[in-house]
Amino acid sequence: MIKKKMKVQENSFRKLEDPLLDDKSSKYVFYVKIDDVAEGIPMTTNPRDQKLTSNVAKAIEDSLDSNDGYFHLKNRGIVLSAGKVHYDNKTKQVSVYFDDESLHGNIDGGHTYKIVCEHIGEGLQQYVQFEIMTGVEDIIEKLAEARNTSVQVDEKSMAELANKFDPIKEGIEGMPFFKRIAFKQNQVTEDSRSGKNLKMIDAREVVAIINMFNIRKFPNTVQPVQAYSSKGKMLSMYLEDPEEYRKFINIMPDLFDLYDCIEIDFAEAYNNNGGRYGKKKYSSYKDGQIIGQSKFGQNDLVYRIPDGLMYPTVSAFRSLLEYDEGNEVYKWKADPFHIWEANKKNIVGKIMSFASSIGDNPNAVGKDSNIWDLAYMTVLLSK
Structure with missing residues (x-):
């Protein structure tokens, strides 16, 4: 008291x-x-x-x-x-x-x-x-x-007040980026060493990424394009039944490690396939200099990978999930990291080819269900 x-x-x-x-x-x-x-x-x-x-x-x-x-x-x-x-x-x-x-x-x-x-x-x-x-x-x-x-208090702040993010917190609490998640409006966290504010991750983005793997809401015929275009709708979907997301707890760390892995490898996979990612205006490439850090793992990057390219790529690995009825959890049918390593040139090549065909506009790519379908089928057939 x-x-x-x-x-x-x-x-x-x-x-x-x-x-x-x-x-x-x-x-x-x-x-x-x-x-x-x-x-x-x-x-x-x-x-x-x-x-x-x-x-x-x-x-x-x-x-x-x-x-x-x-x-x-x-x-x-x-x-x-x-x-x-x-x-x-x-x-x-x-x-x-x-x-x-x-x-x-x-x-x-x-x-x-x-x-x-x-x-x-x-x-x-x-x-x-x-x-x-x-x-x-x-x-x-x-x-x-x-x-x-x-x-206006945003929906995520009220959800945090009501402890509705607990299923997600339980799944990723041990992850290095956990302290950088902004579950409340205007939330900031200081770096214990420098005293500077850390770059925060909106909780709605975390929810959107998890929802991209919700195979009940998004079977193979329905792509979660709204995860990119409307994170607010993804949050509302989550808040309909937060407890349902406890079924993702055992694979949640993999989702964000996979995101990080793809963000790190994406540009080089394209370059190794004959492309020149650094020539893209959105790459922010500066003669090999570090231009930022990966979203979750904060690994140094020399290329920027826009969300419009990342989301369809990451979401495609939803095709490797299945639901274990006996244990009431989601699990992998195949190792997503192995599939990515073995097929990243093919996956990235198809996405970048599509991006080029619509004017190299990552935002347009992120909103186009056709590229989500293409990426999904590419991963599905790579098993």
Whole structure:
């Protein structure tokens, strides 16, 4: 349990009993001077991380720094969920009890709270409004979603708040890129050595790649083109039944290792087949210099492989999957890495030939179901 105390501006404390839930739920509203705001309030309940370099954050900070005395009127304030609230009328202090960090903490106003905390101790003559609700544990997810409307909370952030990514986390938690996955909006992770922010991977992309191997949703006659063109739809498909994806747990690491392997080998496979990948405008080739890192493994690359080429290629290995009814898991009918190594020149050659025929536009390739069909059949017949 976490307990936080704050001195309340005199005559501002109000307790509102819920008109429907009787004593099960209450709301407390009050003003606190900036220097008296408690630090360390739990943030797990907020559906998105706070990006303090955004225009919204800068506007909040400018309003606070103006020291005009109107911050509490111009700002929407800070909304919290708590287990219990106690106000001492003699000391004018409020004690807020956060019993469970998964249910109690900041719901809305996360940007405001973090910015205010950065200015504690500066003597600003500004106040911020607090709104604290108790007894709302059963609706915490819906409450957080409803309250976060000033900047649209994306679907993945709400899914993370509801722990709906757990099946995926269990499947790839040990992978090197796991800490770089952004399961919440604006989520960032610092490199422990350099202190710089790591390049994040949108959780929707992780979901899209897994969904490309969903042979129940996408049998051999239906290609998952939307994995490239609409990752939001892939996420919605996942959220229909997240538990279904536990059946992929044993092969999930292979999917992302395979993606990395293809990204590393793709250009050289084309070159070894007589092509000149470095001549393509989208290759970003610079006389053998390192131009970036692979998406998941962060291996050095001298060529850029656009997603429009990668997705149909990776998805083609869906043809090697089968469902084990007895163990209720997906498994490989053949080793995908062996198939790739033995047939990569043929697979890449066909994809690049198709790309050339439609103007060397990787985006067009990624949206064309014909190339997905071609890649799929090429891998299927390579077993």
